[in-house]
Amino acid sequence: MLRGLIDIGNAVLSSLQRHPRRVTAAIAAALVSGGGAAFAVASLGPDAADLPVHQIFEAVDTLPVDAQALALDTHSFNLFRSETTRSSDTPESLFQRLGIADAPAAAFLRRDAQARQVLWGRAGRNISVEAGDDHSLVRLSARWSPSEGVFNRLVVEKTATGFVSRVEADTLSKNTRMASGTIYSSLFAAADDARIPDAVATQLAEIFSGDIDFHRSLRKGDRFAVVYETLEADGEPLRSGRVLSAEFVNNGKTYQAMWFQEPGASKGAYYTLDGQSLRRAYLASPMEFSRVTSGFKMRFHPILQKWRAHNGVDYAAPTGTPVRTVGDGIVEFAGVQNGFGNVVFIKHRGNHTTVYAHLSRINVKRGERVEQGQNIGAVGSTGWATGPHLHFEFRVNGQFQDPMTIARQSEAVPVSPQARAQFDRQASAFRIELSAAGSLQQASAQ
Numbered sequence: 001m002l003r004g005l006i007d008i009g010n011a012v013l014s015s016l017q018r019h020p021r022r023v024t025a026a027i028a029a030a031l032v033s034g035g036g037a038a039f040a041v042a043s044l045g046p047d048a049a050d051l052p053v054h055q056i057f058e059a060v061d062t063l064p065v066d067a068q069a070l071a072l073d074t075h076s077f078n079l080f081r082s083e084t085t086r087s088s089d090t091p092e093s094l095f096q097r098l099g100i101a102d103a104p105a106a107a108f109l110r111r112d113a114q115a116r117q118v119l120w121g122r123a124g125r126n127i128s129v130e131a132g133d134d135h136s137l138v139r140l141s142a143r144w145s146p147s148e149g150v151f152n153r154l155v156v157e158k159t160a161t162g163f164v165s166r167v168e169a170d171t172l173s174k175n176t177r178m179a180s181g182t183i184y185s186s187l188f189a190a191a192d193d194a195r196i197p198d199a200v201a202t203q204l205a206e207i208f209s210g211d212i213d214f215h216r217s218l219r220k221g222d223r224f225a226v227v228y229e230t231l232e233a234d235g236e237p238l239r240s241g242r243v244l245s246a247e248f249v250n251n252g253k254t255y256q257a258m259w260f261q262e263p264g265a266s267k268g269a270y271y272t273l274d275g276q277s278l279r280r281a282y283l284a285s286p287m288e289f290s291r292v293t294s295g296f297k298m299r300f301h302p303i304l305q306k307w308r309a310h311n312g313v314d315y316a317a318p319t320g321t322p323v324r325t326v327g328d329g330i331v332e333f334a335g336v337q338n339g340f341g342n343v344v345f346i347k348h349r350g351n352h353t354t355v356y357a358h359l360s361r362i363n364v365k366r367g368e369r370v371e372q373g374q375n376i377g378a379v380g381s382t383g384w385a386t387g388p389h390l391h392f393e394f395r396v397n398g399q400f401q402d403p404m405t406i407a408r409q410s411e412a413v414p415v416s417p418q419a420r421a422q423f424d425r426q427a428s429a430f431r432i433e434l435s436a437a438g439s440l441q442q443a444s445a446q
Contacts, residue, residue: 077133082236085125085142094119095137098129105137108163109156115165118142118154126236137163143233145172151233172231172238178437180225183218188291190224197240198291200228204246205289207257207270210280210407212250214289215315217404224248225437227430245430247438258430262419271415273427281410282348283326283372284403286356286392287315287379311400312355312393319360319388321379326354326394326403331368331376340391341383344376352406355393358385 081098091106109115119125119142130139142154153168181190191201204226205214212218229241245258257278261268270278325346332353333345340357344364347353360380364370381388394403415423 078138079131079133079135080128081131082126082128085119085122085127087121087123089120094127098127098131099135100129100131100137101135102131102137105140105156105158105163108165109140112156112163112165114154114167115156118144118167126233126238128234128236141234143236143238145231145233145238149231151238153233170233172233174241175230175232175237176227176244177230177237178225178227178433178440180438180440181223183222183224184220187214187218187289196226196228199240200226200243202289203228203243204248207243207246207278208248208250208255209283209285209289210278210410211255211284212248213284213404215285215287216313217250217284219251222248222250223438225434225440227433227437245434247434256434258427260415260419260423260426262416263422271423272412273431275415275420275423275427277413277415280407280412281327281372282394282403282407283324284407285315286323286326286354286403287317287390288322288324288373290321292318292321312357312391313403315379315390315392317379317388317390319378319380321390322375323356323359323377323379323390324373325356325370325376326407327352327372329354329370331364331366331370334362334364334366334368336382339384341385342377342380343383346370346376351397353395353398354403355391355395357391357393358383358389360388 079099083094083097085094091109095102095106109119119127122144124144126143128141129137132138136158137156138158140154140156143151145151149172151170151172153170154165155168156163156165179194179196181194181196183190187201187205188198191198204224205212208214224247226243226246228243230237231239231241242259243257245256247254247256249255256273257270258273259268260271272278327346327348329346329348329352331344332347333343335343337343340355342359342362343355343357344359344362345353345355356377358380359377359382362377364374364376370376379388379390385391392403394401394406396406
């Protein structure tokens with residue numbers, strides 16, 4: 001034991017002689033720690049100050065003057081921006097929004113036949129540009145979709161001899177997006193806040209049209225989540241595709257839907273997530289939902305409240321707004337009748353009759369067979385009407401009924417047993433996506 005302590009002491013002494021700074025640091029750390037379980041670790045390697053230093057000198061050839069200038073020109077860069085064309089655009093107004101200052105490029109776009117045909121007087125064209133750090137145009141691309149699944153690309157590029165243009169064809173790529181929103185004034189205002197295209201908002205209303213009358217039944221605080229396709233060109237959304245799944249909470253009640261196409265079926269349809277078809281015998285509203293009509297549902301004019309005292313439902317809308325039949329049937333009457341003015345009566349199964357009054361025009365005739373959603377006329381103010389609106393009635397055996405009640409009571413067709421397993425797998429995935437979509441707005445609000 002004593003022999004071992006002597007050996008350790010000799011080793012420490014030897015290290016102290018060779019590396020006094022390192023060993024001193026170790027001993028000091030040990031003393032400060034106060035013993036016991038506390039300890040410190042210090043390196044016993046050579047002190048960096050004691051290591052030999054070697055200086056190496058090597059001749060380096062200087063760069064040519066041109067290369068030096070290139071090496072020093074580190075501030076040069078290109079700018080990229082995107083915009084959407086307006087029908088009133090000129091080369092100068094478009095360039096101003098894009099941050100381009102290039103008179104020769106503007107002159108080229110004004111005289112080039114392809115640019116004139118594609119850009120000017122055309123609203124909604126997707127534009128992206130590459131510009132130099134002096135805001136001169138390097139490259140411009142304009143994209144539009146002439147038909148399903150494809151898009152065209154106008155390319156304008158700067159070359160050593162000036163600008164050139166060409167038109168290319170390419171394939172749209174599909175992507176999936178999710179979003180959510182809350183109703184404060186209208187569905188389209190909420191969609192705008194969530195940056196959802198109008199086409200998707202309209203689909204949302206049509207999907208739940210058998211359960212929710214989007215003209216009359218929306219409430220402040222209603223919320224929705226949606227997963228939908230986007231069709232993209234060069235990574236930029238060019239048009240919206242189909243809604244894949246959706247959830248709408250109306251007046252505290254939750255409605256869900258998903259798109260599903262059974263194997264071997266020619267087309268798909270929307271179903272609840274438990275497998276019931278959302279296509280009912282009757283729609284809840286006789287008017288297609290649109291940005292124009294959506295503005296009326298939450299701010300009824302006082303005189304419209306009198307209209308609602310009738311044995312029907314009145315929808316305020318501009319003259320000419322399309323009117324559709326809520327279900328399959330046969331036109332029983334189409335013409336002028338007393339206070340109804342221009343009116344259409346449609347006979348449905350089960351002694352059900354629907355009435356569409358005060359029309360500005362009628363697009364069907366007596367005896368004609370019509371299908372659910374078919375256009376039968378347009379909103380007007382004929383007959384005893386103080387302003388443009390649609391008076392709509394639903395009668396069962398001659399008795400007036402609430403159209404919403406009838407729509408919700410109409411039967412729904414379930415998914416076939418053969419496709420049930422596949423449907424359940426898709427529904428499980430859509431539940432997760434809708435939950436994620438709904439959390440987007442909550443996260444942004446925090």
